[in-house]
Amino acid sequence: MYDAVLSETVTITGHEGDAIEAYAARPLTPGPVGGVVVLHHLPGYDRQTKEFTRSLAVGGFNAVMPNLYSREAPGAEPSDAMATARASGAIPIPDERIVGEVAGAIAYLNGLGNANGKIGVIGHCSGGRQSFLAAVSLPLDAAVDCYGGFVVGTPPAGHPLAGWEPLVTKTAELSCPLLGLFGSEDVSPSPAHVAELEAALQAAGKTYKFRSYEGANHGFMQADSARYHPTSAVDAWAEILAWFGRYLAA
């Protein structure tokens, strides 16, 4: 079986036509294959999220991860870019800009020679929220939310997200099937938040699958983190590849 994969840093056209850095990985097969946009967590465009991106390519999908802090610190080391974005007040990044970056990433994926035109999105932590955001804002074929906080619930006064409308109110606009991967020990999203999101999906008649892993906490898929929960992470990866395999097939 031919299993070569190419991964590299590329430049894509993001929100408002701006050139931004991204990390891409794709199987070197003629295809056609589906494409996945990867949204990194708040600490940035880092080693482990690049590994997520490569794992999707190994799984048979074209994948691209926009560097969401590329505008604030072009070419900087990822944790320095995150720090610059924080210090400049760019975090949290406005939802409109995230949707623009994802739209640019989709255009990149659809321009690849082996693309089948099917597009999914996945993100973890803050990227999980942004994955749901993309799925209620853009026409997609599949989405995965890995423990995204603040999809449900109202941030308290003074919080940087205070005044942002909870994304759960847009559930009726969800454009694709949603896979949700959560930990029973997480406080954001808590099991109550997950239940509220599930009720909204049911009320809207949406296709979804949720897995809540017993004993797992926020970030349980991040191999570089103390929160890594191997048995849950291995199962979650199987769920992800099966979900995209089902909904991104030509």
Next chain:
Amino acid sequence: MCTYLTEKVAIGGSAKGASGWFRVTEGSVYFDHPVHAPYGHTLNIDFLAPAEGPSARVAVELTAESARALMKAIEAVLESAPPGLE
């Protein structure tokens, strides 16, 4: 969870980073996911000089307990210093 919370503070002083010493002009303080420390959340401080670019940065990621102990130590040293030295 990502807290997103960041407090900024103006700073006068210096820090030693990967390229040597530089003048620090501002700091960011936040309690959020660390990049390196093996904990879910840490109290993070970035000592920055934005005019010198993103790499002019000294970063620490501390457990909440360590951060509180550090605050007490700083207060104790400043309080015990002879007056008039600032």
